Amino acid sequence: MFEKKNLIKDYKDPISLFSAWFEEAKQKEINDPDAMSLSTISQKLLPSSRIVLLKSFDNGNFVFYTNTNSKKGISIQANPQVALNFHWKSLFRQIRIEGVASKVSDEEADAYFNSRPKESRIGAWASNQSEELKNREEFSKSVDKYNQKFTDDLVPRPTYWTGFRVKPNLIEFWQEMPFRLHDRVEYKKLKNDWLKRRLYP
Numbered sequence: 001m002f003e004k005k006n007l008i009k010d011y012k013d014p015i016s017l018f019s020a021w022f023e024e025a026k027q028k029e030i031n032d033p034d035a036m037s038l039s040t041i042s043q044k045l046l047p048s049s050r051i052v053l054l055k056s057f058d059n060g061n062f063v064f065y066t067n068t069n070s071k072k073g074i075s076i077q078a079n080p081q082v083a084l085n086f087h088w089k090s091l092f093r094q095i096r097i098e099g100v101a102s103k104v105s106d107e108e109a110d111a112y113f114n115s116r117p118k119e120s121r122i123g124a125w126a127s128n129q130s131e132e133l134k135n136r137e138e139f140s141k142s143v144d145k146y147n148q149k150f151t152d153d154l155v156p157r158p159t160y161w162t163g164f165r166v167k168p169n170l171i172e173f174w175q176e177m178p179f180r181l182h183d184r185v186e187y188k189k190l191k192n193d194w195l196k197r198r199l200y201p
Helices: 013-029 071-078 106-115 119-127 134-149
Strands: 035-041 049-053 057-058 061-067 081-088 093-103 161-174 183-190 195-198
Touching: 013 057, 013 081, 013 093, 013 119, 013 161, 035 061, 035 071, 049 061, 049 071, 093 134, 106 119, 106 161, 119 134
Parallel strands: none
Antiparallel strands: 035 049, 035 081, 057 061, 061 161, 081 093, 093 161, 161 183, 183 195
């Protein structure tokens, strides 16, 4: 019943498997292969989810950037346990990740911030992310204010804007199969090793 070529390939660790899938997604996924759902829990234990972009994948960790005064930033600082999910519709695949988020270094945040277009750097200053906005004109005025303040290309990184690095402790790979008999492989971190098992769909 199962076509072996469609089953998830056997890898000893999930990082190598993620890298292989991510490279394929960058070639075949039509829009934003680096888009991932980020789920957090607030101080009141309320879940929240939104799409963010994976900006780097190093040493098996997943890095994204945000305003730490935003809803997600506040939640992460209160409870660093987070979940990520990649869904590559064109490839009929998804990857579910659970882990712990921590801030990147100031040097790393500066380097990424300075690589962004000036308009995006201005936006980081102009937006009170997740706060109430009365109208778009108010936001436009704030953008104009910071464009006038930073007239050259040197726009410093706001202290409240940085990155978070998610260190995974669980990674699950999901491959669509006919008749919803999907293939699922889970890797769970156990000290310095990954415990691998297949799951029923």
